[in-house]
Amino acid sequence: MDIKKFSRLAGVSTATVSRAFSGNGRIKEATRQRIFELAATHGYTPNIHAQRLNARRTDIIAVYYSFSTAPIFDYYNMELAQEIAKAAGVRGYTTNLELTQKTEAPSPGLQRAAAGGGLDGIILVADSRAGALAFLQQFKSIPVVVIANHRWDLPEAAGLVRIHQDSGIGEAIAHLKSAGHARIGFIHGVADTAKHDAFLNALQAQGLDAASAPAASGPLSFEDGERAIGELLSARVTAVLCSTDILALGAISGADKRGVRVPQDLSIVGIDNLSFSPFTRPPLASVGIPRTEIAEAAIAILDQLVTDTTADATPSARQFIHTINTRFIPRASLGPVSRPA
């Protein structure tokens, strides 16, 4: 049943039916009531495509990230995506989950949707500037908000939610220092320069020797962490910051296999603070990001950009960059130095 048939049935014009449903324009309350009741009885709902064809607006956004070889490595993105979907819902947006394998380019479908008006905006979880720029280049027809660890210089049109690793990592290193740790190692993850830089800065800020800080490369899996911790133990570290919680769990396991106990003999700190990290054994200290805040900030910016674009207004002068501080969450994987260097 379309609006024509339905309006005839209701004894009004299509314009009146449209006004009843859209809430735009004046309409007598009684008429509106009657139309709603009739619609309920006869099962009429306005066709959403026809509405959008007029509206130049869809109230759909996409969250885009590339997935890994195994879901365990996507926990960070999945948790973020869920928070984004929640925050988007609050503002009346529906969220498309757009996934792509790490090595592949965004699907043609996404491009079609974006260029063809099927999407109001996109939230991109990015881990490299080059990747982000390439993405923005491809999707310049609609607003994009980038979530990243860096304060990248991006084209005007894009928003940026910047996760400030320095704050939380700084706290972590300060905490370790005050517990007596002076030889602190690092296990590298993928595309983690922001994290590693923050680590080096934090060492310096604490008056520790950043130049000779031992580092090993993960970069990804639990097993990588198990192996990497071996290298660092040879370098006589007493504490290790790991680029991800998964690597940290691997490090704990790897240490254990070598007879080194956490936290008695070695302190381990992860980064990301996944939801299960409080429940590992020992509970894993980690540098956490407030995912809910990030999601809300990203949606707020995107909504702003979408509204500006739709209204054809001059984009407000305000900066579309929002910085979110990470913070250190101490847990039982930390202890005082037992065998100072």
Add this chain to the structure above:
Amino acid sequence: MDIKKFSRLAGVSTATVSRAFSGNGRIKEATRQRIFELAATHGYTPNIHAQRLNARRTDIIAVYYSFSTAPIFDYYNMELAQEIAKAAGVRGYTTNLELTQKTEAPSPGLQRAAAGGGLDGIILVADSRAGALAFLQQFKSIPVVVIANHRWDLPEAAGLVRIHQDSGIGEAIAHLKSAGHARIGFIHGVADTAKHDAFLNALQAQGLDAASAPAASGPLSFEDGERAIGELLSARVTAVLCSTDILALGAISGADKRGVRVPQDLSIVGIDNLSFSPFTRPPLASVGIPRTEIAEAAIAILDQLVTDTTADATPSARQFIHTINTRFIPRASLGPVSRPA
């Protein structure tokens, strides 16, 4: 730029432009080429709403689940959602992530989209029959595939991917029995009758006393598991099956706090086999479901239903029920009985 302006620019009719993009109808290859090049140069992309208005098809599906108080309890759903998005992408569908708080009804937006043609179908992750039926009642205008632990009787229009808990739980109990366990407890989760029934059946199949099997209620959190295991230890169990992996982790921790070691003194088995369960300490034995298979089955059925509906064909006689067996994944949280009852 719309099709009218663009077709003028290209010196052809709108019909020809449409044929070039849609792939429908005959069109000279050279014409098509020229149109594509021009479109690329001038930045023309067909408006997707206009296309969908004609097509009665959107190639968008939604995956719907209700989220919990904390993301940790949503890992199961999030992992499933990601797999569904992947599987959907392969078949050319975009996936909407539709979330609702546990206590709330599906958003009006979802209903609008579904009734107004904005969605081809929905995949519902359900944990109660009443909930699923209410949902189906509300969304009877489009195909729905339910993912659930039960072989529920559902209206014709719905598909069902049924996760068969009995297989994996049966294997788990058999494994415990052969390791000498005779007194096996259960920690309840939320809406877990399928799991508990499977547990009782498995006990019987192994010739164990199901009637007197100790059970404690979680039902949700890590702390719930910590508490529940206390009750079961008083009941002198030597092994425990937990309704979720989170409860199982809590149980391990709770046992540890009481001086009971896993697996030396007590064996613990979880259900769900979350991606991080291989990496807990000890690695957690669990009853797992092949998420990728489930997602693919759900998408295959939904695609079938959508295609049938769209084509207005008589729905094929084939059953739209697909059963997926769970399976037991033994890991280091298991051991032989140390102090037989």
Add this chain to the structure above:
DNA sequence: CTGAAAGCGCTTACAG
């Protein structure tokens, strides 16, 4: 407050 009619941007029988 309500209606007639043009317009949103495509697609697809129909005719050639």
Add this chain to the structure above:
DNA sequence: CTGAAAGCGCTTACAG
């Protein structure tokens, strides 16, 4: 292989 025109189902300025 291509075009003219009706149709997909709404919305909204315009007139009353």
